Amino acid sequence: MAWRYALMIDPAASDDTRTDFDSTFSEVDPSAPALTVGELSTQRGDGIFESIGVVDGHAQEVEAHLQRLAHSAEICELPAPHLGQWREAVRRAEAASGAGESVIKLILSRGVEHGPTPTAWVTVAPAADFTEARTSGIRVAVLDRGYSIDLPGRAPWLLLGAKTLSYAVNMAAIREAKRRGADDAVFVSSDGFVLEAPTASLVIRRGDTFVTPAPNGGILHGTTQLSLFEHLADRGFATAYETLPVSALYEADAAWLLSSVRLAAPITAVDDRPLAVDADLTASFNAYLLSPRD
Numbered sequence: 001m002a003w004r005y006a007l008m009i010d011p012a013a014s015d016d017t018r019t020d021f022d023s024t025f026s027e028v029d030p031s032a033p034a035l036t037v038g039e040l041s042t043q044r045g046d047g048i049f050e051s052i053g054v055v056d057g058h059a060q061e062v063e064a065h066l067q068r069l070a071h072s073a074e075i076c077e078l079p080a081p082h083l084g085q086w087r088e089a090v091r092r093a094e095a096a097s098g099a100g101e102s103v104i105k106l107i108l109s110r111g112v113e114h115g116p117t118p119t120a121w122v123t124v125a126p127a128a129d130f131t132e133a134r135t136s137g138i139r140v141a142v143l144d145r146g147y148s149i150d151l152p153g154r155a156p157w158l159l160l161g162a163k164t165l166s167y168a169v170n171m172a173a174i175r176e177a178k179r180r181g182a183d184d185a186v187f188v189s190s191d192g193f194v195l196e197a198p199t200a201s202l203v204i205r206r207g208d209t210f211v212t213p214a215p216n217g218g219i220l221h222g223t224t225q226l227s228l229f230e231h232l233a234d235r236g237f238a239t240a241y242e243t244l245p246v247s248a249l250y251e252a253d254a255a256w257l258l259s260s261v262r263l264a265a266p267i268t269a270v271d272d273r274p275l276a277v278d279a280d281l282t283a284s285f286n287a288y289l290l291s292p293r294d
């Protein structure tokens, strides 16, 4: 991957009244080492992140991503990010992104072991080409996530609902899905409710209603799903958050995985059961998701 830009950030306190954060930023060579060996993000995955889609130099839904970064920080008991400082860092990354589709990553780590402050940085890299997933669609395998739908409230230390850097399990789930002949996974709770994919939200269509699993079940609230629901409401469709049994996915009229960089990928099969794809509707979703969104 050819990173285009990297910016190290000296994180400001959330109540810092400065408006000029220039002295807190340092551009670094994106292809050179930049972290120390005691960094807790690399040793323990102890930190949080955001991936923001960028289309032709426009970073999408920046405020929604910053709000989720702050929410993840709260869950993980990291210092609250100064949103003005991060907004300015995103603006600099956006300016370096170039034409086409790219991805800006925001990373806030607990810092260096025994060190005084968190470590924070922003990068920009070209996005992979997701044309095929957006048009031909993806097959998914349903995988057990191993905990019940009501666990998040009982076990907040599992940090469910935060976008932490600990994605090894999510990556293992995608490998398992591929072993099963699918392209991606959909997690299901141990009591049989659909949750999300390892790197995406799930939306199903039931008649003229679009439904997504309620985010209180320990899943990440997707910025792309939120944005698509606004768009669907503008088009006169009904949208809903529900606790969905896995049968709702098998029986859906259509379903998509949604995320900031791949955007809307229609699901063509769930565990070898075919699902209908509405190519025109999917194309309209991706046209909307590729248009400048704030």
Ligand code: PLP
Pocket (backbone or CB within 6 Å): 051, 196, 197, 198, 199, 200, 201, 220, 221, 222, 223, 224, 225, 258, 259, 260, 261
């Ligand atoms: N759920 C998980 C676990 C994710 O990792 C992601 C995105 O990376 C999403 C959902 C979708 O979130 P967004 O639409 O904000 O990219």
